[in-house]
Amino acid sequence: MINNKVNEIDGPILVIGASGFIGANLLRYIQNYRNDVFGTSFSGSGWRLDDINSNSIIHLNKYDKSNFLDVINKINPKTIYDCSSFGAYSFEEDAELIHKTNFLSLIDIFEILKDRNISSFIHAGSSSEYGLNSNQPIESSEMIPNSQYSISKIAASNLINYYGKIKNLPAVNLRLYSVYGPYEDSSRLIPTLCKKASNKKLPKFANKSISRDFIYIDDVIDSFIATSLAMNSKIYGESFNVGTGIETTLLDVAQTSKKLFNIPEEPQFKENLKRSWDTENWSANTEKIENHIGWKAKISFEEGLKISFDWWKENFKKRDFATLSKKSSLGGNKNSISAIVACYKDNEAIPIMYERLVNEFEKNNIDYEIIFVNDCSPDNSHEIIKDLSSKNPRVIGITHSRNFGSQAAFLSGMEIFNKESCVLLDGDLQDPPELIEEFIIKWREGYDVVYGDRVKREMPFYIEFFYKSFYFIFDKMSTLNIPRNAGDFSLIDKKVARWIVECDERDFFLRGIRAYVGFNQVGVEYFRAERMFGKSTNNLFKNIGWAKKAIFSYSSLPLHIITSIGFYTTIMTIILGSYSVFMRFYNPGDVPRGITFISLLIMFFGSLSILGLGLLGEYIGKILEEAKRRPRYIRNKIIIRGNERESFN
Structure with a gap:
């Protein structure tokens, strides 16, 4: 008692x-x-x-x-x-x-x-x-x-x-x-024994003389x-x-089980079932x-075994025995995935996203959880996620205290996911959940990161042209090999996700960090559709911001260019000055005169100085953001089984 x-x-x-x-x-x-x-x-x-x-x-x-x-x-x-x-x-x-x-x-x-x-x-x-x-x-x-x-x-x-x-x-x-x-844990001896005993069978045991204190x-x-x-x-x-x-030997366990559960078969013992760190007694x-x-x-062991058997026998009816073990997600079988969905103004898309994700996971027999990160959306996304979570305990909701952006939303989910890998998706359904099946195939082939390669976008041709041009230029400028047409949509193995989370940058650019950490990566081509509901929250200024974030985070080439221009213009200035002095003595009539020439020189060097200061200011601004060490996001609530809780971040 x-x-x-x-x-x-x-x-x-x-x-x-x-x-x-x-x-x-x-x-x-x-x-x-x-x-x-x-x-x-x-x-x-x-x-x-x-x-x-x-x-x-x-x-x-x-x-x-x-x-x-x-x-x-x-x-x-x-x-x-x-x-x-x-x-x-x-x-x-x-x-x-x-x-x-x-x-x-x-x-x-x-x-x-x-x-x-x-x-x-x-x-x-x-x-x-x-x-x-x-x-x-x-x-x-x-x-x-x-x-x-x-x-x-x-x-x-x-x-x-x-x-x-x-x-x-x-x-x-x-x-x-x-x-x-x-x-x-269902992978352990006693649960396995109870499972077998419910069918009047015994599991295979290790050496019969091994004893444990149960x-x-x-x-x-x-x-x-x-x-x-x-x-x-x-x-x-x-x-x-x-x-x-x-001391209860495995032979004692087998004999007690035979007697207690009326099992007719004789126990089998195998020496090679012993674990590497096991001791005899x-x-x-x-x-x-x-x-x-x-x-x-x-x-007593007999009394405890009987209680355990009765409990497990009742639960065999309610649950899939194999999933009641950490081994199902940690055993290296690559059969568990956390979907992390960044949501902002996606209230109409969330239920559809949920259904398509569940269908995809169940079709591929995947142990899953779905983490919807509500980045302080002004619509009723919070209530929709709460309702889904109350119906399916595999759905977890995170609500941010304000809008921190999709990069912070993904990171917020990556810090708490608990499966073998995570899949990152935007909540607007532009990233098709059906592609996850191809991600899984590549993941099981040995790739640690599988990203979506956007070969075509559903948008006006001129906008797509600018997108492709930017990624081409960025690829040339970056110190990393960042895939040109890859977005955030990707499957990331847990070991890679852990290193991504360890990168403690304030101005977080996920696809750059993903390339930085390395590991074995591959792309899967797909067509990126238009947003299913509403209008995109991106605009010209936001896209310029994305471009600046990418360039100033992963390239120092602008500084090198300004340094080079400064060097060569200095040389040219010295040459031009020497030429002017020389001509003043030998041919004064050919020396440039007037306000126009001087004004052009002042405008050229002034513009160059302002450009250099601007670029330098961008880098200093990033240093300032990193130095302030403000949280990359603040969680307001976590939703589990339809109930809100304080997140304590």
């Missing part, structure tokens, strides 16, 4: 990583008793929180210190449960992201919390911290890391120890063993609550093992947490 003293915990309560397995269960349990608990998610809220009141879910980019500070200021939590992590699964291999998520972001969090009056910070650590030293180690045992994940978790536990012991922060690290139960999720929740209630200065910075202390010594916290696991 879970600790029934949850109402005694100091609130408000914040659960970081509430869309994950442990965080979702913890949030759900506490919400049964209190209404002052909030959970964070990075993009949307995920399948684990589908039936949770969206008002209790807060968008949080854990890597953005200012974002975390905004969340803390808004909620002012007294108890924080940090359940976020990356790298626990074999398919999560990005070493940089592992350390950024598990350790580096924790530094910023603690720097903010050290001056706050919080009651407890409970961190979900891992038994992986022990690495190769995995057979019932005590908390002070030697750490022998055997993976990047292990290293990051060791670093986090040392950080907690430092802030707890030296900075007097009420923080504790719980080293969790093999947690299982409802809402677990602990049911309710016992883990109990340990979080018990630790909060037992928090005192003596345990600040400490780590505690959270497990049953019982992995079990907890729980004496420390029993003595200091008074906590002990209560649910």
Whole structure:
């Protein structure tokens, strides 16, 4: 039975990583008793929180210190449960992201919390911290890391120890063993076992002698609550093992399953199913947490397995089992895409865009999310996006505080998307969603960026001529190889998108940045139609602005030209002056006379000076914009499942 003293915990309560397995269960349990608990998610809220009141879910980019500070200021939590992590699964291999998520972001969090009056910070650590030293180690045992994940978790536990012991922060690290139960990632052993068992079959196991310390999720929740209630200065910075202390071999798992679910077939064991960092025996010594916290696991493996089976069996009817795993979007299969749609005065086009995107994704069997970025449109785009989001939880809305432009809108969406790649589209339907199928083919062939190559535009021929002329000139002037007829419409792999977001320029020109970051890029030709509804928001002055943005961001040739002209005119002036002096002595009649000649010289050099100052001013103006470091956009609201939330940017 879970600790029934949850109402005694100091609130408000914040659960970081509430869309994950442990965080979702913890949030759900506490919400049964209190209404002052909030959970964070990075993009949307995920399948684990589908039936949770969206008002209790807060968008949080854990890597953005200012974002975390905004969340803390808004909620002012007294108890924080940090359940976020990356790298626990074999398919999560990005070493940089592992350390950024598990350790580096924790530094910023603690720097903010050290001056706050919080009651407890409970961190979900891992038994992986022990690495190769995995057979019932005590908390002070030697750490022998055997993976990047292990290293990051060791670093986090040392950080907690430092802030707890030296900075007097009420923080504790719980080293969790093999947690299982409802809402677990479907790629894991117990969910896979339950899936097979529902058909009276068994999965293939690794070596039968491998043992794990399986602990049911309710016992883990109990340990979080018990630790909060037992928090005192003596345990600040400490780590505690959270497990049953019982070794359960894979043979035990198979035999228990056969007996519990009446499975006739015999289990099969294969040595090569073992993961690279697995050890033979992995079990907890729980004496420390029993003595200091008074906590002990209560649910047996057989009991927990039966509860898990019943839960999963019910959910097999409601959900596609394969999609209930991070592996579906991180496994390298290239089958998940986030569509990011920049919207301004596109209220009539948004529903059509939505239908065409959904049809395209479903036709190609793509796991998707659609992020509509409303760039403070004066029409009813906000209400339309809100309605779509209420009908389809895969639709997320972002509303900006004012109109920042399409480049900022795309960037705003790119910072929160959560799939393997993103597709950028203008909301006016000039970019056909049906082309995404060809993008996917090229992406799966190995290209990291697939952009739309506009071979023809639906516009007057003279305007198209000016467009093509500009791109030809820009291509010659630019220091980068920027495709001439490519716009923003493109599919961008997540690793490329991450580098684009890292480019911290204020005056953001997406197609230039996209070319700058490099990677393997290819174009797909298409005909760009006219805007379906209304008139284009572009005009002559805006197009001139786009041209200036492109040229002054990616070319220093105008400065070189002015420098060259200045050099050669100086030479010519010296020659002309020498000639005039010479002729004054030898043939005074041929020396240029009169106000006309002098006026022409003054006008020529004056115009040249003004042009040079103007060009120099353009570059200085860009320097000024970068130096001011103003936000590239400000989010006003985020819409998830039809509910508006403060974005905290």
